[in-house]
Amino acid sequence: MTVLPPSRTVTGPPPGTRVETLPSVPGLGGLYVRGAAGSAAAQIPGRTTATTLPAVAHRVEGVRVDPGHLTSYQHLLGETGSDALPSGFCHVLAFPVATAVMVRTDFPLPLLGMVHVANAASVLRPVHLGDALDVTAWTQDLRAHRRGTQLDVCAEIAVDGEVAWRGISTYLAKGVHLVGGAESSDAESSVTADASDQESSGEVGASVVWRLSADVGRAYGAVSGDRNPIHMSALSAKAFGFPRAIAHGMYTAARALADVGARRGPTYDWTVEFAKPVLLPGRVDVTYTTGADGAWTYAGRSSSGRPHLAGTVIPNA
Template identity: 40%
Template sequence: MPTRKYDDTPKFGALYARTVKATLRRADYEPDADGLTLELPRSAIDQDHLTAYRDVTGFAAGPALPATYPHVLAFPLHLDLMSDPSFPYKPMGIVHLSNTITQLQPIPMHAEPAIRVHSTAERPHPKGTVFDIVSEVTVDGEVVWTDLTTLLSRSAGNENASVDLLPDPEVDPSAWWDLRGNLGRRYAAASGDRNPIHLFKLTAQAFGFPRQIAHGMWAKAASLASLQRGTKLPDAFTVRVDFRKPVLLPSRVQFGSRTTGKTTDFALYDERRELTHLVGQLQAV
């Protein structure tokens, strides 16, 4: 498996241009046989950028990074991987199914973490092919955080393929969030994820949505920020979310959670609780 190392974080302008080119490549394209690992030995954290991320997701200020923030640091490498000629799928149109983060210890906000990213082998899904992008963050040579981003490339699929899903939790609403139409643009500015389905009504309609939708990783971050406001999150935990139905913007949603021992189940619903947008489970380590 070849490895590509960087001296600095790849720039989004070039990455998005390459992403569009990769999406438009011919149907009979055959990728390189070997997978690719990307490594960034040092990632400097911009404190103004971190503040903007806290503001849009709801995390309070503190000495450690929000648990979801390293995903933002790794995201340019995700784009670089998915737009590389070795990548077997067209990046635009890939569906984010779930995300699992394991924080082994809090990451200091002034750390300079190293990041390593690679993809896993594909596996069948009823609606196409599923694969994972794995991100690993180290500080001073010690692994402190990992992320498993599960993605679906749509195709004919295998109707007999098994699907790993979190159970629907039984939780009562504890908060209602009024989400403005510009939320996607605000999170895009803080995260770098400028997928057009999140930005404007017209750009979302071009991909089949009635209007723009919230980022799934914003919903996960906002859920964890809400949990943190209720009770302090443990230093070490694994938290997984499954993304069910898109959150249209603007809209009003309700959030609920329940803690039993070391496990916290949570969910995000629409205002009338007719749609489940996200289900999650946090397990203290």
């Protein structure tokens, strides 16, 4: 039996959630400044930290996609030129609205240091360039983890009042242990990055090599707005403990999605789990496997065999 990803089982904000409508999509630069200030304040001795998630969703209505923005994204990721928005681009559109929830003063975890460990997204109906998009984001399922605290950051894009896309991002706040809550059974990452382990009779496999340049983080930052210092340069990444800049996890996941291309169909589920970050410049060996049902499994590892990511792309009939 196929297990549905959380992006297919979540059906909107939890009961009792208040929706706050924002005048426009907030800029990620300003949000990161607020997030950094909040993270610093969380370290002040004696400061009381909330232990529940804000029962608030943020919404921006009537968002229009800039054609040049979509084209730049498609060129960078290797997506086919089309007016249908790839799921990875939908994530880019929703990310600032979701981040706005995570920098609220009543959000209990520091934004800096949060690790993106997994993502699931579903295109429930095609989203097209020219559609007026209503973007809603909220957080849910705060839970203890052996290495800190996990939660899910959820976002939806609706067209004409109907949810067309939904994404669920799972984050881990390492070393932050909140009072209460059952421990998550999830490991930090269960990625094996070996698609061949899942092959069975009748499956077809293929492999490619990505050679990522030192400026990939800056290029993806330009199209996504996510200019986190760990992605921008070796110098800025070293301040956060990395020997070199690292690729955005969602860049690697979206590139795998683009490699599957039109074979995913007009509506599909897309999942990824992240393991070791990709240092830039770097090489990723990626394996793709598909079965008779049309579902794709992908996995990426370093030349030394260390896993970077693994996931699925499943067309919906």
